[in-house]
Amino acid sequence: MTQVTALIVAAGSGTRMGGETPKQYRPLAGKALLAHACEALLSHPRITAVRVVIGGGQEELARKALGSLDVGELIIGGRERADSVRAGLAAIDDGIVLVHDAARPFCPPEVVDRLLDALESADGAVPVLAVADTLAKGDRELRGTVNRNQMLRVQTPQAFHIEDLRFAYDEAGSGAPTDESSVMQHAGLKVVTVAGDEDLHKLTTARDWERAEMMLQARMISRSGTGFDVHAFDGPGPVIMGGITIDHPQGLAGHSDADVVLHAITDALLGAAALGDIGQHFPPSDPQWKGAASDRFLIHAADLIRAKGGIIDHVDCTVICEAPKVGPHRAAIQARVAEILGLAIERVSIKATTTEQLGFTGRREGIAAQAIATVRLPD
Numbered sequence: 001m002t003q004v005t006a007l008i009v010a011a012g013s014g015t016r017m018g019g020e021t022p023k024q025y026r027p028l029a030g031k032a033l034l035a036h037a038c039e040a041l042l043s044h045p046r047i048t049a050v051r052v053v054i055g056g057g058q059e060e061l062a063r064k065a066l067g068s069l070d071v072g073e074l075i076i077g078g079r080e081r082a083d084s085v086r087a088g089l090a091a092i093d094d095g096i097v098l099v100h101d102a103a104r105p106f107c108p109p110e111v112v113d114r115l116l117d118a119l120e121s122a123d124g125a126v127p128v129l130a131v132a133d134t135l136a137k138g139d140r141e142l143r144g145t146v147n148r149n150q151m152l153r154v155q156t157p158q159a160f161h162i163e164d165l166r167f168a169y170d171e172a173g174s175g176a177p178t179d180e181s182s183v184m185q186h187a188g189l190k191v192v193t194v195a196g197d198e199d200l201h202k203l204t205t206a207r208d209w210e211r212a213e214m215m216l217q218a219r220m221i222s223r224s225g226t227g228f229d230v231h232a233f234d235g236p237g238p239v240i241m242g243g244i245t246i247d248h249p250q251g252l253a254g255h256s257d258a259d260v261v262l263h264a265i266t267d268a269l270l271g272a273a274a275l276g277d278i279g280q281h282f283p284p285s286d287p288q289w290k291g292a293a294s295d296r297f298l299i300h301a302a303d304l305i306r307a308k309g310g311i312i313d314h315v316d317c318t319v320i321c322e323a324p325k326v327g328p329h330r331a332a333i334q335a336r337v338a339e340i341l342g343l344a345i346e347r348v349s350i351k352a353t354t355t356e357q358l359g360f361t362g363r364r365e366g367i368a369a370q371a372i373a374t375v376r377l378p379d
């Protein structure tokens, strides 16, 4: 079987995007841009290996961005994109190469299929799109239009037989072509086109980034989770509820700080993302959680959701007890929960009820809380 290597070039500086960290290492909906690009190609059944070219000194950023993705040893690129591609070509095995920009996070699998099929009868194949706007020459003043029917937008991945592309780069000398299809044509090799895809859009400016985020959000699905918790009164107060301290003659018993509100909301969030329950993440048998402030449990659940590229839309919690009265503390609890979750205050609801002196809460033996959380997660 022919080896098909996807070579992802990620050694650029992202100047047009701006920001301190180069764009390829920045999280787009919870996952680094580079990881999006790698995952799209790693999951393709016809691609046998994915390798990544990074800038010198970017190993730590790259490793963090890639996590456990299997991309072999990182390759160090150069000043121009062409230098990075050359470095990559020198490091990979013979066969077919798909040179791809890390700045293009979404690669539909059909594009890869079209490229590999086309390569059976050509030296190279590239995805292209038609130009929809009028094309003109000029700067502050127009100096004539160009026939847009003869123009194409060239995207990546671009597919080649590795030995052809190595030969073409040798022929190209020291110039800095903007893509491989130009290098191949310069060397007299035949490059054919296949249909590209708008999803392959390169994220070059901050506006491109915003659009990509909006596109991902539009593809998310809404999920809800519920949580329920009870702690018994035992010993002297105060009571910790929703991350605040409430004066009360009795306190609640528990391995941690016994905060029923934060525990119920934590479980609701974990439930919405099907991530198990609070006891799995923070076992009561583990001494490190003894007396722990429960905000760390909630922060952990929120971090897990955001690491999946999720968005927390809303949480709603009902406290069930005769006393202490929740009303006077409602606003403070709401503000604290919103602060812990990094949400606007109107996305957090805190309610309370009694059970009309019935049952264990009615007998003032303990406090219960139930919560619901609504999140959006990538489909």
Ligand SMILES: Nc1ccn([C@@H]2O[C@H](COP(=O)(O)OP(=O)(O)OP(=O)(O)O)[C@@H](O)[C@H]2O)c(=O)n1
Binding pocket: 009, 010, 011, 012, 013, 014, 015, 016, 017, 024, 053, 077, 078, 079, 080, 081, 082, 083, 084, 085, 100, 101, 102, 103, 104, 202, 203, 204
């Ligand atoms: N010396 C370089 C320059 C660019 N690239 C990569 O080539 C792709 C396309 O380049 P572009 O999106 O324009 O990225 P940057 O060069 O990073 O952006 P800018 O030109 O705005 O600095 C990117 O994945 C980029 O990381 C590279 O590997 N090595």
Ligand SMILES: C[C@](O)(CO)[C@H](O)COP(=O)(O)O
Binding pocket: 081, 101, 154, 155, 156, 178, 179, 180, 202
């Ligand atoms: C390779 C490329 O993405 C094809 O469209 C493009 O040429 C990269 O150009 P840039 O100048 O590095 O943005």
